[in-house]
Amino acid sequence: MLKRAIISAGLYGSDLVRAHAWARFARGRGVILTFHHVRPSPPEGFSPNRLLEITPEFLGTVLDTLDALGFEIVPLDEVPSRLAGPEPERPFCVLTFDDGYRDNREHAAPILAARDAPWTLFVTRDFALGRGRFWWRELEEAVRRSPRIRHDGLDLPAGTDAEKARAYETLYWRLRAGPEDVLRATTRRLAEAAGVDVAALSAEACLGFDEIAALARDPRVTLGAHTLTHPMLAKHDVETARREIAESRAALAGATGREIRHLAFPVGDPGSAGPREFALAREAGFATAVTTRPGHLFAEHAAHPHALPRVSVNGLHQSAGALRALLSGLPLLAWNRGRRVVAA
Structure with a gap:
């Protein structure tokens, strides 16, 4: 911010x-x-x-x-x-x-x-x-649909728009700093747990x-x-x-x-x-x-x-x-x- x-x-x-x-x-x-x-x-x-x-x-x-x-x-x-x-x-x-x-x-x-x-x-x-992976959109949709985001010791509230914005920024930059295979595996897991059709994101866009x-x-x-x-x-x-x-x-x-x-x-x-x-x-x-x-x-x-x-x-x-x-x-x-x- x-x-x-x-x-x-x-x-x-x-x-x-x-x-x-x-x-x-x-x-x-x-x-x-x-x-x-x-x-x-x-x-x-x-x-x-x-x-x-x-x-x-x-x-x-x-x-x-x-x-x-x-x-x-x-x-x-x-x-x-x-x-x-x-x-x-x-x-x-x-x-x-x-x-x-x-x-x-x-x-x-x-x-x-x-x-x-x-x-x-x-x-x-x-x-x-x-068949591409829009991992940044996967993360966005996971946060949008979830009341909380939990990953690797993080437990982030995501009830309001402001909380979702903070949760997204926190997890986005933590994942960006690490290996890309971990980033992609994490966003897929969070998105699928939230009911997101990961495959459809790039196919539709x-x-x-x-x-x-x-x-x-x-x-x-x-x-x-x-x-x-x-x-x-x-x-x-x-x-x-x-x-x-x-x-x-x-x-x-x-x-x-x-x-x-x-x-x-x-x-x-x-x-x-x-x-x-x-x-x-x-x-x-x-x-x-x-x-x-x-x-x-x-x-x-x-x-x-x-x-x-x-x-x-x-x-x-x-x-x-x-x-x-x-x-x-x-x-x-x-x-x-x-x-x-x-x-x-």
């Missing part, structure tokens, strides 16, 4: 001083934006993953704001040349959508098509096959390969790989990580007939993807690989195309002011302690 308050203060403070108008040094050459769900707002109450979704209306606000600030929306394919080439007259922006959600086609695609905006959809193979192939017939749509099973790669041995990266590219290309040149690391923070994973993405032949490490793109990133930062469009901050602050680059450069490239 404190971390979110600090982020909010940074965003709204940056907009208050109109950083987008004067902090050109922080903006860099461009930015890659990250989205997940695009759909109407959920009901108020317990919604711990609300940060992963924005409304269709706010997606329109994002496009309006990019236009007002002079950003040019470009395909991900253009990023390497724009980083290596001369300083552009206008900053560029790339729009990326992770996981392959059905609502991206239903709600985002029509808005993007109406603006003739190119975008990238990163696809996890098992999600497209309807994500596009199948036939639907993805049809969507990709639009020349504005670029497809990218997002591994086979959506693991935190750095928590696994090198052969597992290599297979997740390389075989996901082959699986997506085979299912869609499209060339797959780009990779998004699942979760994408330093605990999930680091120098080893960047090297594996390069070894697998990807032109770029993107993280969730926050930051804008500078010319120096031309030397690190497999460790590109992105800026998450957070569903908890759906305002033009917060977006202007992110697009200024100033709060992100401050977050990175003045470092333009963070690839270690």
Whole structure:
């Protein structure tokens, strides 16, 4: 909660001083934006993953704001040349959508098509096959349906929305800190004990390969790989990580007939993807690989195309002011302690 308050203060403070108008040094050459769900707002109450979704209306606000600030929306394919080439007259922006959600086609695609905006959809193979594990949703549904959560010495009340939020945050971060097999086993056990149909979570949420192939017939749509099973790669041995990266590219290309040149690391923070994973993405032949490490793109990133930062469009901050602050680059450069490239 404190971390979110600090982020909010940074965003709204940056907009208050109109950083987008004067902090050109922080903006860099461009930015890659990250989205997940695009759909109407959920009901108020317990919604711990609300940060992963924005409304269709706010997606329109994002496009309006990019236009007002002079950003040019470009395909991900253009990023390497724009980083290596001369300083552009206008900053560029790339729009990326992770996981392959059905609502991206239903709600985002029509808005993007109406603006003739190119975008990238990163696809996890098992999600497209309807057999993936949305462990964060498993945990959410377990907490939603349970009056108490018990695990490994924890006994957390979960009767009210506030108690559920605290229980979710406590268990989420404890599990994230440990081995991924323990995390997945725990969320499955808790979800199934609460009556959750674990298998249905990804099957209902994500596009199948036939639907993805049809969507990709639009020349504005670029497809990218997002591994086979959506693991935190750095928590696994090198052969597992290599297979997740390389075989996901082959699986997506085979299912869609499209060339797959780009990779998004699942979760994408330093605990999930680091120098080893960047090297594996390069070894697998990807032109770029993107993280969730926050930051804008500078010319120096031309030397690190497999460790590109992105800026998450957070569903908890759906305002033009917060977006202007992110697009200024100033709060992100401050977050990175003045470092333009963070690839270690």
